[in-house]
Amino acid sequence: MTVELAVAMAMFVGLVAYAVFGGADFGSGFYDLTAGGAGRGAELRTEIDHSIGPVWEANHVWLIYVLVTWWTAFPTAFAAAMSTLILPLLFALLGIVLRGAGFAFRKYSPTLSQARVYGALFAGSSLIAPFFLGTVAGAIASGRVPADGGGDRWSSWLNPTSLLAGVITVACCAFLAGTFLTADATRAGHDALASRLRRRTLLVGAATGVLVLGALPPIMRDAPTLAEGLTGRAAPLIVISIAGGSVALVLLLRHRSNAARVSAVVAVASVIVGWGAAQYPWLLVDEVTITEAAGAPATLRALLLVAALAGVIVIPPLVYLFRLTQTEAWSRD
Secondary structure: OOHHHHHHHHHHHHHHHHHHHHHHHHHHHHHHHOOOOOOOOHHHHHHHHHHHOOOOOOOHHHHHHHHHHHHHHOHHHHHHHHHHOHHHHHHHHHHHHHHHHHHHHHHOOOOHHHHHHHHHHHHHHHHHHHHHHHHHHHHHHOOOOOOOOOOOOOOOOOOHHHHHHHHHHHHHHHHHHHHHHHHHHHHOOOHHHHHHHHHHHHHHHHHHHHHHHHHHHHHHHHOHHHHHHHOOOOHHHHHHHHHHHHHHHHHHHOOOHHHHHHHHHHHHHHHHHHHHHHHOOEEEOOOEEHHHHOOOHHHHHHHHHHHHHHHHHHHHHHHHHHHHHOOHHHHHO
16 A cells, blocks of 8 residues: 555545544534424423533544645645635535534523524534535535636536535434434433434435435436446445445334444445545546645655554544443433
């Protein structure tokens, strides 16, 4: 394995982690937005606050890791993407910032009307951020980011592949969040809430599956290089994703929400890995390969060392944090 491929794989691991853990946090905004009025939705919103409160900022470490690694290891490709896709990236950043503000300020609002405003800000931004991040992925995967960074700043992400990728990203986040919230509510003994969440997650999961399958034909026409990869080397991963999603739905139906979380994670992670496999060896599809975009070998070797150190320093505390929030004592707090 070449050093540039090793760095690209290390960066992609961070991307998958952000898609899964950050995605589950983003998806909670869908359930918050559709929870109902102050009285009807209070229990669900309290469960959301309790579930994501300890981890919602911690998950952004993966996004920072991906961006810094991309910038340092593949600087010309990073510059090209930032230039062409500056608008959706700014919209995604705005969503992340407003989401944080809404989540924090809602807790300390002196009046119900202010809490509603901040709650709507949190929920709406939770959908905006993953949508625009998805359009960025779709623009790169469909070959609309030229190596010189001179791509059109509107049509590069306002196209079938990008828009479908954005909607699919939001749907996958909502499905992940639903399975996680259902498991949390079940563990806390909130049976009625868990039952409501289970029904809604089943609907979201079924809709997500239909959306993913329905999006394949237009993506095949709009992004031929990606389509070739999806029907070739990435096909087994797509099958695994479909199987994982189906198993998650069955497990939810059988009230096995903890196991459903694992299957849902497999389903979403397989989609992300399948996208990467379909796009390989391109970093910017049809423009620049991973090898062509790589920076200096000394820099790449240093990045691998940094990634290894980060894994040793950062991952154990994150694992401990996640395990702590899944304990019975935490659920009763």
